[in-house]
Amino acid sequence: MRRATAFARAVAVAAGVVFAALAACTSSDGSSSSSSSSSGSLCPEDLPAACPATPPSYAKDIAPAIQQACTPCHAPGGQESSRLLTDYANAFANRGPALNQIHACRMPPRDAPPLSAEHRKLLLDWLVCGAPNN
Amino acid sequence: MGLSTCALVLAAPACSSSKTDSPSSGTTSTAAAVAGPASTLCSGKPVVVVNPAVCHVEEDAGHGHEPDAGEPDAGAPASEYPDTLYGSEGDDDDCKYHVKWQSTAVAIGSDVTFAIVATTRSDNAPLAGATPYAEIFLDETHPAPNTPAKTVETSPGNYTIGPVRFDKAGNWTVRFHFHDECTDSEESPHGHVAFFVKVP
Numbered sequence: 001m002r003r004a005t006a007f008a009r010a011v012a013v014a015a016g017v018v019f020a021a022l023a024a025c026t027s028s029d030g031s032s033s034s035s036s037s038s039s040g041s042l043c044p045e046d047l048p049a050a051c052p053a054t055p056p057s058y059a060k061d062i063a064p065a066i067q068q069a070c071t072p073c074h075a076p077g078g079q080e081s082s083r084l085l086t087d088y089a090n091a092f093a094n095r096g097p098a099l100n101q102i103h104a105c106r107m108p109p110r111d112a113p114p115l116s117a118e119h120r121k122l123l124l125d126w127l128v129c130g131a132p133n134n
Numbered sequence: 135m136g137l138s139t140c141a142l143v144l145a146a147p148a149c150s151s152s153k154t155d156s157p158s159s160g161t162t163s164t165a166a167a168v169a170g171p172a173s174t175l176c177s178g179k180p181v182v183v184v185n186p187a188v189c190h191v192e193e194d195a196g197h198g199h200e201p202d203a204g205e206p207d208a209g210a211p212a213s214e215y216p217d218t219l220y221g222s223e224g225d226d227d228d229c230k231y232h233v234k235w236q237s238t239a240v241a242i243g244s245d246v247t248f249a250i251v252a253t254t255r256s257d258n259a260p261l262a263g264a265t266p267y268a269e270i271f272l273d274e275t276h277p278a279p280n281t282p283a284k285t286v287e288t289s290p291g292n293y294t295i296g297p298v299r300f301d302k303a304g305n306w307t308v309r310f311h312f313h314d315e316c317t318d319s320e321e322s323p324h325g326h327v328a329f330f331v332k333v334p
Binding site: 042043044045047051079080082083095096097099100101103104105106109127128129130 | 190215267269270271273274275277279280281282314315317318319
């Protein structure tokens with residue numbers, strides 16, 4: 001009986017130590033964290049390994065995708081009017097940041113409709129090709 | 135007593151594995167910084183004081199706000215970010231913030247964590263709550279292959295960002311964005327500064 005009581009006490013102590021240790025783990029630095037993805041969900045690792053043999057067409061594929069997803073902000077009077085995407089010249093000038101931020105799911109931002117899978121693939125393919133005017 | 139010891143042994147790995155997952159683990163240094171001339175972008179320029187409460191700048195319809203990376207040529211597309219900086223510290227393009235960075239060992243295929251310290255130039259106070267993220271690329275068609283790194287504010291104005299993976303040797307650009315949720319203009323808290331990082 002005494003042996004059983006000692007055992008129970010030991011279990012209680014052990015449980016206390018575990019809880020204390022876990023509490024110390026979670027509150028040790030008081031830091032806060034955030035994901036870099038603006039979507040709040042997992043961002044696919046789908047960067048094209050190389051430019052496809054037939055790059056998407058700016059006129060046929062890319063301009064409509066940009067117009068739908070980007071120009072609500074990236075146009076004169078928009079929230080991001082310092083980085084216009086309203087024509088080919090501006091889209092080309094912003095090709096680097098566009099690739100980085102679309103790939104990292106930073107753009108479109110969290111409060112905007114997300115890119116469709118089709119538009120994401122078209123844009124990434126086109127940008128990896130160097131944003132040709134085709 | 136034996137069980138208590140056992141519990142400690144069990145609890146310790148839980149702690150250490152959490153630390154292993156944390157981007158703050160690992161020794162950081164400035165070894166990956168690329169030596170070069172110091173930036174003079176903010177030399178002699180007034181310190182820009184921003185109000186963190188003013189995140190979005192109202193626009194006049196039909197007129198964009200002034201790009202914060204310098205004046206573009208008339209009629210030229212406005213897009214360029216300011217020059218990438220050498221070394222391991224510098225000011226953002228609007229001269230609002232001062233940023234110092236270090237990293238864990240940089241090598242192709244390794245998970246690299248950046249540790250940055252950001253302060254406001256107006257009063258040298260920690261730039262807290264700025265939720266920075268790192269835009270990382272070798273050139274215009276080659277970003278870092280892995281998708282977003284995690285940002286942790288370890289103490290006010292001190293952040294770790296990682297893991298970041300590099301897949302090619304060269305001088306990469308790592309552009310830290312602060313308050314990226316805000317409009318990119320001089321008067322907004324949004325700021326960015328880019329540094330070269332050498333990948334051997």
